Amino acid sequence: MAYFFKANDVAELAMRIEQKGQAFYLLAADAAEDPGAREFFEFFAQEEAKHEVFFRGLRDRMGDVEIPPGSDFEEYTRYVLALIDSHDVFNFDYTEAFKSGDFTFEEAVRAAMRFEKDTILVFTELKSMVPEADRKIVEECIEEERGHLKMLAAKLKG
Template identity: 30%
Template structure:
């Protein structure tokens, strides 16, 4: 199978997704009046910052090994399109979501959807990943899965 991309490229996309997630959660947080909903979105935003830092640290650790062999441009373009169009919404979609977001439960549902989409995105990346880079992607998936479980716990704790 041809090489799809290297670990540094995957981690770059992971960092970008975390930034997109933080921007999304911050945009929603900005307009919320409900203290419980604000708390949820602040936690989610903070989690995205932590993940971004973790993925950047991972990128620095693998960059020397992975930087020499760039991946297949078509496969990278495929994943960039998936990332840009399917995981976090565009600014205009955020406005529509803000209008529908009336309670903390709605916020939790939206967050769960986005986090599940992130996990599916990285699972799809495993199909094209060279064997040597699969552990990096699996670690990203584990982090995203932990984030999803954290959101489910928030939902349970807040009795939503």
């Protein structure tokens, strides 16, 4: 079975990941009782919104999709789709978890860490598919996601 990406599908996918991330962080902020926790999650929601704007611009100007040298297009496409399908943010409805009141701050941070790790992995692969001129900016987004992961981990440590 062949799968084919259109050029702007790559950036559209990244936008969806950022939108889902933003929604997660807004849910976490809304559920947070502690003002510091609320501010913490609101910061991450704003970061996801910034990334969405970047990927929207990329979508609007993208040329052909590229794949890593030596890769089989169909096989590589299946791999990228598997990464997307397994991304934590697409596989769990956090709305109910937050509404139930049983989702602790620590659980929210751990879920956010899974989200950030999955996003780093997906963006690392997407970087190789965008035009050379845009790879540096995608790498900057990856570095920001790595920074988010470090911040989240530090929050768990106290």
